[in-house]
Amino acid sequence: MRIGSTSTTGWKATAAVAMSNYIEAGAIIAIATSLSLWQDAFGIDDFAVGLLAAFSANAFGAAIGAAIGGPLCDRYGRKFIYTYDLVVFMVGVLIATFAVSFPMLLAAFLITGIAVGAGVPASWTYIAEEAPAHQRAKHVGAAQLAWSAGPVVGFLLAVVLTAPLGLLGARLVFFHLFLVAAVVWWIRRGLSESTLWKAARASEGGTPAPRRGLRELFSRGTNIKALAFLFGIYGFWGIVAGQMGIFMPRVYETAGVQSEVEQNLLQVLLWTCTLLATYFGFQRYADRMSRRTLYVLGAVLGVFAWVLLVFADATLPVLLLFAVSWGVSAGIGAQAFYALWTSELFATPYRASAQGVLFFAARVSIGLLSYFFPVMLATSGVPAVGLLMIGLLLLSLVVGAVWSPDTRGKTLTQLEIERYGEVLSDTVARPATDRAGSPGA
Template structure:
């Protein structure tokens, strides 16, 4: 494949030893503003589980409404991912990059004022739509600017921001809940603060040269590439065709059905167990016999941050496959042990859950890497958007069904189901996961 790509290039690509100061500053800012969107997403999803008991008591929620509100943002992401990706491919990355965050800001402020279950569900659904759009705009934008040797690391940093946002939100919610210092409306509405900051930082972000090239706007693409991209990426830009078929149909063409299948299953099998367990960590841990369920949930999320940092450190050294595949099987073993041996001691529960959180985070970090790499520019937005939507079907289902499964069949059965999902993810990834470490974007997104 490398020979085929090389034949398309106008000149041999010379690898540069390091980033220039100008390009380093640009990539740092771009990574920061994209990471800001992911931090906000994690913030929104992290606090809902911690305040769910207070919301339930205040609004007199049934089990069904608990599940719906817990899954509302995930349902919104299911809608927003494909929609935002389609718009980003059609009208550009730049305009959508600020519009989606403006919508999110409106929903974030509205959380201060909701007074019933339906209002809360609707507001968080809107916020989820904006978050889903941000996934399918931000990741392609960063992938299209990043040098090949740093692309995986930078995309992993974006995923780290999600976990940090989730952890910070969970910790703040924990502190405010324990101290009764703020109502659940205030805790949820605190996402307004980081949203305003990130929104202002995003103003002035340039359009993607690769998107411009895909629209035949060659002169504009070259001018922006000269300003913001390294020489090797500028040369690789010339390998990109200026026209190509767009839309969701191409995701299922012979050229890209393998990539679509892989990233969708990889993502859903990573996040379904995580969201199911993470959103209701206090409830799960308390039902397993741990009195300090809130504290245990906080520590679990801290371990997940550590797992993401490990991925950032090693992704460009050991590659994607070695980091993405083994965690599925380790997660399955850990969850099976929880299901079968939780009665032995609290230490067994904690060790197994900590192991799951660590290795699941290592693999899940690649959910922010692979989708932005394996699709061509013309369908990169819809590709990421579709994978996002597909993953949220599982995440929303897990979040909605977990309390029902626990009530009906017990925690052990819920953990066995989660283990089965992890096992499926490992098997599919073993056969379909590509190795994209160090490869140019035009190469890794070439038809399979």
């Protein structure tokens, strides 16, 4: 796995790759904490605000990037994505930092989103492929840990910079993401290619993988079932989390919390709980206990949090309990398990393509609601949108509780044989008539 003296391996490699999640979450929070400021500065209405959110790293921008990056990651390698995605990201956040008009800001959000969408599926794939089987959840959890750290830092920066400096402070929050991305890009230059991907490519003499990813992904019933299951847990949950990521300060405002500092501090509390729950919950126990049980616990807490927000008076204790409940839920819930299961349930030749398809579908779903969420919130209030959120979370809970797979402690090769009846990575170069085995159920 080493590349001369600059090789980046082990936990250092996991950390460098996981920073894609810090950058994505940080970009979403930079948008969330600045939307009102951009709205005032450029004189745009709520629909235009929804458009900015929809085409950002939170929704359509990331969806486009995932649709492009997933197949490229399978064809040219996991490291191929890391050579370019952060460069594109840095261009996007720099444009946002110096934006002087709505079209310029919209372009910045779209570019940033595309880079994020390309990078995140590659990061989850790479981490899972390089992690030991008995510690896969612990390593994949590092990505969720970085995801949680992004909002903690982002909201704290909003309190420190945006509150006193206004739009200038918001621009500085975007610029900090440029600096982080530059450092991470430098570290990633020493990353080795995924061992599993290299093994799958060995029979091809180092040439790019055949264009088999999406075609074979959708040609097997095993894959279709896995795609449906994973969208069931992550797609429905993601619609809720996506609106919260961008619009939660507005939800707090509608619930009666008028101070932007207080709104941001509630979010700091929420995401700090997510970070702690990821480390002390998911990373410590998802490799050691029933994953179904841990998933259900997180899902139930998420439903409880929104029931509080909808049916209880929005007093300070209720809002604090909401922030803690949702924060813990997010740390041990759908996103962490999605990142883990989506790497375990697909074969190496199209593992990243599957993630790209799922990430695309989830982000499109978020984007469609983002068009209308600000208007719905303004006209109908928290109870109306909250009931929609509860319904989506219940769907995610049921899907995960009923169909959670038994993958703990198994190597990715073992899982591939169990699910497909063969190691598909070994059949790349052989004609179909020479391949042994059949798809798993």
